[in-house]
Amino acid sequence: APQVIAMDGPAASGKSSVAREVAAKLGWIYVNTGNMYRAATWAVVESGTNPEDEAAVLAVVQGTDFQCTVEGGRSVIRVNGADVELQLNSESVNRGVSYVAKIPQVREILVAMQRDVGHTHPSVMEGRDIGTVVFPDALVKFYIDASEEVRAKRRGLQGHADSVGERDRIDSTRKVAPLTAAADAVVVDSSEMTLAQVVARIMELLHE
Ligand code: CDP
Secondary structure, X not given: OOOEEEEEOOOOOOHHHHHHHHHHHHOOEEXXXXXXXXXXXXXXXXXXXXXXXXXXXHHHHHOOOEEEEEEOOEEEEEEOOEEOHHHOOOHHHHHHHHHHHOOHHHHHHHHHHHHHHHHHOOEEEEEOOHHHHHOOOOOEEEEEEOOHHHHHHHHHHOOOOOOHHHXXXXXXXXXXXXXXXXXXXXXXXXXXXXXXHHHHHHHHHHOO
């Protein structure tokens, strides 16, 4: 099996922080696939394109150069050579990303990059479809969940306007790679757990 630990789950479930810490503990690469969909969305917004206009979005994405490298223990995504990481959590990206992410041809481009990283580096990879589509043969799969109320609160604390309920609705009902736990994923409900407790629980499960 590829040296990949899949960590999927809905928006603001805490999976980014968990994945980052688990990767650090293992000395594996942390791969944030949401940032790839966000980078594509950033390019779309930057070009003045409406994220809901599927044909126009696809044209922008196909005309943009996305590059994924591994630096300092994590994946970094570049758009036409520029590191745009600091611009990926803006309100306009939050609002548009689920529309961009439901276009099958956009997913194909980004999934190919994700498979490249996973095949060349031991990775803790977080997203929505890592265990179901990107690496169905991942070493271990986790699905980090939390109640919508807790997730809205966690996102609110980070200071970005983000309608997590609306993104989840679009992410779970799209035709390709909808958000769902893989049949063989270990589901961890983090609603009543601290970050440290979730990380400890996952490390425990990994050592079993
Ligand atoms: O961090 P947060 O949970 O807010 O979201 P994210 O992981 O940055 O993902 C942003 C959006 O990208 C999601 O709402 C999905 O629409 C999309 N996404 C996806 O479709 N597939 C993935 N593997 C990762 C993200």
